[in-house]
Amino acid sequence: xxxxxxxxxxxIVLRQRPLGDADRICVLFSPTRGRIEAVAKGVRKPLxxxxxxxxxxxxxxxxxxxxxxxxxxxxxxxxxPWSPLHDDVERMTEALAMAELVDRSTDAEVxxxxxxxxxxRSLESLASTQSPAAVRRWFTLRFLDQQGxxxxxxxxxxxxxxxxxxxxxxxxxxxxxxxxxxxxxxHGQRLTSPVFRLLRYMRRSSAQSTAQVRVDAQAxxxxxxxxxxxxxxxxxxxxxxSSFAEDLARAETIGRSAVQSAAESEREExxxxxx
Ligand SMILES: [Zn+2]
Numbered sequence: 001x002x003x004x005x006x007x008x009x010x011x012i013v014l015r016q017r018p019l020g021d022a023d024r025i026c027v028l029f030s031p032t033r034g035r036i037e038a039v040a041k042g043v044r045k046p047l048x049x050x051x052x053x054x055x056x057x058x059x060x061x062x063x064x065x066x067x068x069x070x071x072x073x074x075x076x077x078x079x080x081p082w083s084p085l086h087d088d089v090e091r092m093t094e095a096l097a098m099a100e101l102v103d104r105s106t107d108a109e110v111x112x113x114x115x116x117x118x119x120x121r122s123l124e125s126l127a128s129t130q131s132p133a134a135v136r137r138w139f140t141l142r143f144l145d146q147q148g149x150x151x152x153x154x155x156x157x158x159x160x161x162x163x164x165x166x167x168x169x170x171x172x173x174x175x176x177x178x179x180x181x182x183x184x185x186x187h188g189q190r191l192t193s194p195v196f197r198l199l200r201y202m203r204r205s206s207a208q209s210t211a212q213v214r215v216d217a218q219a220x221x222x223x224x225x226x227x228x229x230x231x232x233x234x235x236x237x238x239x240x241x242s243s244f245a246e247d248l249a250r251a252e253t254i255g256r257s258a259v260q261s262a263a264e265s266e267r268e269e270x271x272x273x274x275x
Pocket of ligand 1: 156159
């Protein structure tokens with residue numbers, strides 16, 4: 001087998017899961033290589049030097065070597081621990097939601113610069129904000145945009161009439177705002193004027209500015225509903241695309257071989273102990 005050169009990459013740790021007795025599999029997100037599953041060896045042992053550098057929701061510099069089925073992390077150096085994300089349940093919850101979305105929507109070995117920068121900026125904003133949900137919603141809107149599902153907010157998605165702020169509907173299936181006429185004819189869910197204005201504001205503003213806007217509970221719930229339905233549309237479309245189905249199959253194969261190699265090394269250890 002040709003020897004693959006070790007690689008170095010900056011990455012955000014999306015999540016990790018235990019492997020065997022002492023290791024973890026880390027899901028890394030790299031700007032140049034997309035999603036990478038890599039084994040952090042020995043990090044569950046008490047004196048592991050690496051364990052503090054592979055924490056989920058941190059950004060670091062990683063050295064990776066190609067193992068039998070997965071990459072192996074040879075060294076890790078934290079660049080941003082984003083401690084405030086880990087000290088606050090609400091921030092942590094929103095950060096995990098963003099990481100999960102990236103995890104579900106990126107492929108291995110695919111350059112993902114813009115999405116990486118979006119996640120990085122959003123986690124940075126989340127670490128310093130008093131409105132974690134607002135930052136996550138801002139992230140969701142940008143994410144939709146990057147995936148090619150930016151909600152249309154200027155013209156009716158059914159008849160193309162330019163819309164004002166009043167009397168509109170919102171249709172995630174059709175991809176955005178529905179004019180009062182079409183909404184009156186039964187299309188879309190109600191889109192109130194404050195939420196319509198807020199969506200337009202979010203589209204052109206930073207996460208920090210968006211987080212400063214005071215939104216009441218009702219508008220907040222409505223915005224959440226529209227965005228999550230649009231997100232569902234985008235993720236469903238991805239799920240339907242055959243390349244994603246192939247990725248899933250591949251991920252399952254990789255997962256299985258990781259489990260197999262973990263079982264093999266366990267047997268090897270037992271064998272050695274027996275000698
Ligand atoms: Zn219309």
